[in-house]
Amino acid sequence: MTKVIVKFRSGFRFAVWLALIPATVTAAWSQETVASNAAPAAAQPTPGPAATLYSQLSTVGLDEARVYHVRDAPLNQSAVHLNFDNGTIAFTRDVAGKVTGAFFEGEGEVLLAPPTQLERSSLVVFTGAAILEEKFNTAYFRFNDDTFEQLQPFMKPADAAKEFVSEWDETARNLAAVDALRLLITFTSSPSADARSRAYPESEELEDRFFHARVQGRRLGPFDVLFDNMSPEQVWAGQARTADGNVYYDLWTSFMPVANSRSMTGEIDAGHDYFSVLAYKVRTEIKLPKSISAQADLQIEVRQGGERTLLFELSRFLQVKQVTADGHPVEFIHNPAVEGTQLARRGNDLVAVVFPQPLREGQHTNLRFVYEGDVLSEAGGGLLYVGARGTWFPNRRFAMSNFDLEFHYPAGWTLLATGTRVEDTSDAKATVAEPANPSGEQVSRWISPRPIPVAGFNLGKYHKVSAHAGKVEVEAYAAAGVEESFPKAQPDIIATMPALDPRQKRDAFVMSSPPPPSPARNAQTVADASAQAVDFFSRLFGPYPYQNLALTQNPGTMSQGWPGLVFLSSYAFLTNDERAQLHMDEVERTLSSMVVAHETAHQWWGDLVGWDSYHDQWMVEALANYSSLMLLETRDPRLFQEVLDKYRDNLLLKNHEGHQIMEAGPVTLGARLSNSHYPDGYDAISYGRGTWLLHMLRSMMRDAAAKAAKSSSHPPAPADEPFIRALRKLREQSEGKEITTRDLLAAFEAELPRPLWHDGQKSLDWFYQGWIQGTAIPHYQLRDVKFSDAGGSTEVSGTLLQMDAPDPLVTPVPVYAVAGNRMAFLGSVFADGPETQFKLTAPRGMRKLALDPNQTLLSRK
Secondary structure: OOOOOOEOOOOOOOOHHHHHHHHOOOOOOOOOOOOOOOOOOOOOOOOOHHHHHHHHHHHOOEEEEEEEEEEEEEEEEOOEEEEEEEEEEEEEOOEOOEOOEEEEEEEEEEEEOOOOHHHHHHHHHHHOOOOEEEEEEEEEEEEOOOHHHHHHHHEEEOOOHHHHHHHHHHHHHHHHHHHHHHHHHHHHOOOOHHHHHHHOOOOOOOOOOEEEEEEEEOOOEEEEEEEEOOOOOOEEEEEEEEEOOEEEEEEEEEEOOHHHOOOOOOOOOOOOOOEEEEEEEEEEEEEOOOEEEEEEEEEEEEOOOOOOEEEEEEEOOEEEEEEEEOOEEOEEEEEOOOOOOHHHHOOEEEEEEEOOOOOOOOOEEEEEEEEEEEOEEEEEOOEEEEOOOOOOOOEOOOOOEEEEEEEEEOOOOEEEEOOEEEOOOOOOOOOOOOOOOOOOOEEEEEEOOOOEOOOOEEEEOOEEEEEEEOOEEEEEEEOOOOOOOOOOOOOEEEEEEOOOOOOOOOOEEEEEOOOOOOHHHHHHHHHHHHHHHHHHHHHHHOOOOOOEEEEEEEOOOEOEEEOOEEEEEHHHHOOHHHHHHOOOOHHHHHHHHHHHHHHHHOOOEOOOEEEOOOOOHHHHHHHHHHHHHHHHHHHOHHHHHHHHHHHHHHHHOEOOOOOEHHHHOOHHHHHHHOOOOOOOHHHHHHHHHHHHHHHHHHHHHHHHHHHHHOOOOOOOOHHHOHHHHHHHHHHHHHOOOEEOHHHHHHHHHHOOOHHHOEOOEOOOHHHHHHHHOOOOOOEEEEEEEEEEEEOOEEEEEEEEEEEOOOOOOEEEEEEEEEEOOEEEEEEEEEEEOOEEEEEEEEEOOOOOEEEOOOOOOOOOO
16 A cells, blocks of 8 residues: 655745754764764865865864863853863864864763753753753864863863874864864954944844854763854754654754843844845756756845855755856855755755955945756656755845846756746747747746745646636646656456356456556646635735746655745646545545645745744744635535644654654744654644644634624634734735744734733733643533523533643633534633633523534644
């Protein structure tokens, strides 16, 4: 039996700073000592002073003249506390006149106490304790501060210095490459105090400070602890770990120290936003089946002066040949990512561009990258996969920019890209979909009509169909067949015949193998489904943001949306019967068919309105997913509820260690939810729980609005619901911007009906703290219910029990009175803790209550 799991957009859009944090750590150490396998060997950079400095930082070894015996030595780096009880420490040789590292052997201890319940709970998942307190025997340190000077009072020259260096020098050299790029940024930057204080006026520490400890813990094995005041979350701890043959980097905890909790709130996406890319102009030549060669021009604006090194993300399969700034060559370093990090799992590395002089605030410059490599993957069936091996252009971050893309590619293929097609630049003046000269090179150009967060393209031997949603044209491009790796449907038994020879004991079976899927045959259905989604979402959230929408078949189970361009998994082009032949049940078939609407919804949520940090990414995935569910609800309310039930059941599934997936953490942990303990945590929680959170908010607001208006039990039309009004206003106010979870809740609070004001406050803080920052799936019961007729109504009192939940959890639980087939909504009772007393008024004569009969709460059955 073939088991198929079709996933929505899981192409994690992480800021470069998040990719950089794990990229500064080694992927594997031995159990006994700090081993010698560190980051992959760095690509050869362009010769020059920066490359020489980078090489020295990457290979620096221990200095025999700096080997000391250390005893009872404390070392504090913000929230990171270390103590060297007794042992030997050797410092590295100078690089540019500075000591940048050390290796320790002996007895030591590290202490780290996260300041929030969320981060303490995260730490428990990986270490079993809310505070990191671990003894270690060996450790390697890298720093750019005065660590060497701080330890001087506790050190004295050690005996056998030569022997100690001989034993540990190779290990130190191999580990040096891990933090070399971060230290290069320090060595090549000279921001003035004025510039940095303008950027971060509340920071207590304006000086660039970096400290990274990689220790061999006695109980936990090898792990990393880091303090970096250039990051928005300055302190973190984590560990590389292999599970089921896959390498993960488990980020145990990541936070801003309490003293600096309101400082440096910008992201370090390649350098905490000290520059931005205003526009991209990329010329790409595609050489099938795998290669591209490209020239990318980036218009850069410097937002904070003093920096010399700019970071970009680029596929590890692309090699940069040259970088120029305003026509003059500049140094660059292609820094490989460490295996197991999110950066490496995306197939990308970091490219550092080093200017000869510090950049000035407000300066504009044009960067040109020339690069080439095998970034395409051939899947068969006339399909290529673009991006299977990383980002195809030097990507600053997912921030709004203008894009001008030109492609040169062979005849016989169809190319689609983000933006609006303009006339190509070939002599034939052909469009991309209708090449005038099939035997020659095709050239097409695509320009974004408005700033967009990212650009992409897809290439295949497609058949084209189209549909319309008002003035919006929706095109679907699908191949005649599927990729070679696509699972084969099982043969069907179409008849059972009796044996022709009575002496035979077994019957004969006539088998029939179903024909292979042909996405092109179902492309019109896909185009029509997307057009219907565009029409539905436009009525709810406002007009479609772009001029047109292209849907292109993409090999594999993953679908992904870009502005005006959607990569749809081949599974999205299957008929319902073809999905059944792959042994998908009804809910799985529904989820597979929802992909089209889900990715279409990303045109609003994710592309037009973005997210601020990895803590907020759940919003756009949940909004896109719930949007597609609302469309399903208008057609089949039963399936709508069954999909929600499936999401809840998935959260209650157990991992290989016997823990329920919901325990991985709240939605706000983002990518951290997928780790060695919970490989599927991100999908189950960001999509599943995130979708439930939105459904709860919508249902609560709709019920409360009806109660406040004393209206009938008939729900309002979707466009008139307070939940939808809030989203429509959010779209109007936030298009082209990146929002936070708090921004989303503020939009809902503006439309919050009076019955949802907890403790008289027009606030959703209770929902944020208990449900968004929580993991619980409670269970509800009634106790001591009493009915008392008074006049023309019945007074109902009792106790509402909220179980399987933390005490602070607050939940408005809808309560209905039941009489036969008749139900009357009495109101929502705020369950505030394990037990809550309530009094409600019901129609006279009713003697039975039901809690949440419409299943609007994420609760256990």
